Structures are given as structure tokens and as C-alpha cells.
Amino acid sequence: MNQFAKRTAMTIIGVLMCALSVAVFMHSGFGLDPFQCASQGIFRVFTGRVSFGTFYMIWSFVLLIVDLFLDRSQIGITTFANLFLLGYMVDASKAMLEHLFPAPGLVLRIVMLIMGVVIVCIAASLYFTSNQGVSVYDAISKGLSARGFAIAGHVIPFKYIRISTDIICVLIGMVFGLLPGIGTLISAFFMGPLIDWFCVHLAQPLLGEKKAA
Numbered sequence: 001m002n003q004f005a006k007r008t009a010m011t012i013i014g015v016l017m018c019a020l021s022v023a024v025f026m027h028s029g030f031g032l033d034p035f036q037c038a039s040q041g042i043f044r045v046f047t048g049r050v051s052f053g054t055f056y057m058i059w060s061f062v063l064l065i066v067d068l069f070l071d072r073s074q075i076g077i078t079t080f081a082n083l084f085l086l087g088y089m090v091d092a093s094k095a096m097l098e099h100l101f102p103a104p105g106l107v108l109r110i111v112m113l114i115m116g117v118v119i120v121c122i123a124a125s126l127y128f129t130s131n132q133g134v135s136v137y138d139a140i141s142k143g144l145s146a147r148g149f150a151i152a153g154h155v156i157p158f159k160y161i162r163i164s165t166d167i168i169c170v171l172i173g174m175v176f177g178l179l180p181g182i183g184t185l186i187s188a189f190f191m192g193p194l195i196d197w198f199c200v201h202l203a204q205p206l207l208g209e210k211k212a213a
Contacts, residue, residue, distance in 0.1 A: 031181020056087030071143030076133020
């Protein structure tokens with residue numbers, strides 16, 4: 001398989017895995033991942049007016065405008081796949097999980113929480129490394145990292161920028177009345193480092209690359 005085919009496959013698999021991971025995380029009942037915490041918090045204002053899929057697309061357009069000013073090089077096919085399809089794929093995945101596991105017990109919920117965090121980090125590492133764009137939310141931390149965002153002259157690594165943006169998302173969710181669960185807090189502090197790790201140790205080796213995320 002040539003490099004373009006590999007990158008395209010990584011992009012498609014990454015987007016599909018991302019949708020599934022969000023649904024698994026939600027179904028675990030331990031809270032939402034940070035971005036979804038902000039998204040679902042704001043969505044509370046529009047509940048009953050539009051579906052989550054439609055709201056997610058509008059919300060993503062808003063972030064896309066931010067990305068255009070921040071670092072448009074992060075925008076690609078993955079960005080638009082997330083923009084137009086992810087919300088609906090999450091809806092479909094969530095419906096499937098509710099049908100298969102209508103009332104998961106505590107052990108299964110814990111397994112789902114762990115799976116949700118790990119799968120979303122693997123998914124992000126795949127489409128980060130495919131270099132065909134990233135989601136509108138990922139583009140913020142990736143863009144800041146690519147531009148060498150620094151505090152007091154010290155360049156901040158991607159994983160710490162991601163932790164910061166994740167914490168901000170949790171705070172936004174709280175402002176709109178959505179209290180974070182234990183899973184939300186775990187993912188806020190560990191997703192950045194885990195994405196970084198999977199980029200280096202999984203996604204980049206798939207392309208024959210050896211470099212830091």
C-alpha cells in the first residue's frame with residue numbers, strides 16, 4: 001500500500017473510531033469527553049429544537065471560522081468529514097449501543113469508559129498523522145502547537161496545550177449546567193499525553209515515520 005492510500009485509510013478509520021468512541025464514552029455514564037462536555041452543555045439550550053447531529057454541524061462551523069484565523073493548514077478532508085458526518089455517526093453509534101447494552105452494569109460501564117478514552121486517542125493519532133486535516137476542535141491545540149505557542153519564552157508542547165483546551169471545554173460545559181463526570185476529568189488530563197504517545201508509537205510507525213507529535 002502506498003503512502004497516500006495509507007494516509008487515506010488512517011483518516012477514514014480515525015473518523016469512524018472517533019464517532020464510536022464518543023458514543024461508547026457517553027454510554028458509560030461516567031460523563032463525556034471534554035469537547036463533548038462543552039458541546040452537550042451548549043446543546044442543552046437547543047434541546048428539542050434540533051437534533052444533536054445538526055447542532056454539532058453548526059457548532060463545528062463556528063470553530064472552523066476560528067481555525068481559519070488560527071492555522072488553516074490544519075484544515076483538510078478530515079475536518080469536513082468531522083464537520084458534516086461525525087454528529088450523525090455519533091447518533092447512530094449511540095442508538096446501536098443502547099440497543100445492544102440497554103442497561104450496562106458497573107463493570108461494563110468502567111470497561112466502556114476505558115475503551116472510550118483509548119479509542120478516541122488512537123483515532124486522533126491516526127488522523128493527526130495522516131496529514132489530511134484534523135477535527136475543528138483538534139485544530140485549535142494542533143494549530144497553537146504548530147505556531148510554537150509559548151508562555152514566558154517557553155514553548156508549550158502539544159500535550160500540555162491539549163490539556164489546557166480540554167479543561168476550558170469542561171468549564172464551558174459547567175457554565176451551561178453540565179457537571180463533569182469522573183470520565184470527563186480523566187480524559188481532560190490524559191487525552192493530550194495519550195494522543196501524543198499513540199502518534200509516536202502507533203500512527204507514525206504505520207507510515208514509517210519517527211518523530212515527535
